[in-house]
Amino acid sequence: MxxxxxxxxxxxxxxxxxxxxxxxxxxxxxxxxxxxxxxxxxxxxxxxxxxxxxxxxxxxxxxxxxxxxxxxxxxxxxxxxxxxxxxxxxxxxxxxxxxxxxxxxxxxxxxxxxxxxxxxxxxxxxxxxxxxxxxxxxxxxxxxxxxxxxxxxxxxxxxxxxxxxxxxxxxxxxxxxxxxxxxxxxxxxxxxxxxxxxxxxxxxxxxxxxxxxxxxxxxxxxxxxxxxxxxxxxxLPGSRAPHTVRTAGFRGKSTIVSGGWDTSAGELLPVQRRAAADAAAAADATATAADDSAPEDSAAAAR
Incomplete structure (x- = not known):
């Protein structure tokens, strides 16, 4: 939470x-x-x-x-x-x-x-x-x-x-x-x-x-x-006005995150953005490995 x-x-x-x-x-x-x-x-x-x-x-x-x-x-x-x-x-x-x-x-x-x-x-x-x-x-x-x-x-x-x-x-x-x-x-x-x-x-x-x-x-x-x-x-610490930061989010989509305050619906917190990016990288690596092994599997089946 x-x-x-x-x-x-x-x-x-x-x-x-x-x-x-x-x-x-x-x-x-x-x-x-x-x-x-x-x-x-x-x-x-x-x-x-x-x-x-x-x-x-x-x-x-x-x-x-x-x-x-x-x-x-x-x-x-x-x-x-x-x-x-x-x-x-x-x-x-x-x-x-x-x-x-x-x-x-x-x-x-x-x-x-x-x-x-x-x-x-x-x-x-x-x-x-x-x-x-x-x-x-x-x-x-x-x-x-x-x-x-x-x-x-x-x-x-x-x-x-x-x-x-x-x-x-x-x-x-x-x-x-x-x-x-x-x-x-x-x-x-x-x-x-x-x-x-x-x-x-x-x-x-x-x-x-x-x-x-x-x-x-x-x-x-x-x-x-x-x-x-x-x-x-x-x-004063903690009283500075929040600012809006635009970053590259999950799957290349732009995500706006407000500094220090509740995010709007659909927005991700920094920790969530990092987790999403890691998940995306892992998914891409899995997909790449699957694509590389597909030709070998096809050739083996043909033999």
Missing amino acids: TNRRQPPRWWAELLVLGLLYGAYSGGRLLARGDVRLAVDHGLAILRVEELLAIDLERPLNRLFTHHAALGIPADFVYASLHYLVTPAVLVWLYRRRPQQYRFARTWLAISTVLGLIGFALVPTCPPRLLDASYGFTDTMARYSAYGWWGGEASAPRGLGGLTNQFAAMPSLHVGWALWCGIALWRHGRRPLVRALGAAYPAVTTLVVMGTANHYFLDAVAGAAVMGAGWLAARA
């Missing part, structure tokens, strides 16, 4: 992810930081962007402010998709791509922890909370009558005190969206799914800047955190 690696149990995964989200929410609150320090960090980021001419959040924010047809949908995207798409992709991977789920979950968890460390070390005032003289408009506050949020980030009205408004660097909105996009692009089979995977992180990046919730460098840092989390996840 073969020893196959089983996918994680759903209830254990639900518990782990619940603890992770609790740590994410609690960590954001604990890493509030000093207001003056957060403003200084925000202005420092803005000055660097101005120096490099990459302060892309300014024209986007003006565009979203002047055109409600863009600003209102962007606010809904910012306030909701971050908390809906990520768990949906996790469930999709667990159910439809269990071979890739374990690594993807580990990658997301490590990256989130790195982001929380960033919130604690670099509390950052987002553009919308800077003085009005810097030219930013809080679109969430401007269009709050259209949604459930108030003037304090994306929290429901009256619950703004439960959020950390200085958790801007890095942008985990962008980081999580990038994770979702890569998962959909790599493991989606339909062109529409892969297209959504490519579009989602790009749209999220535009939204977080246009709503004045993040600087462009916050988005860059969010992508960098995901890259670091990916490298860390690969370094």
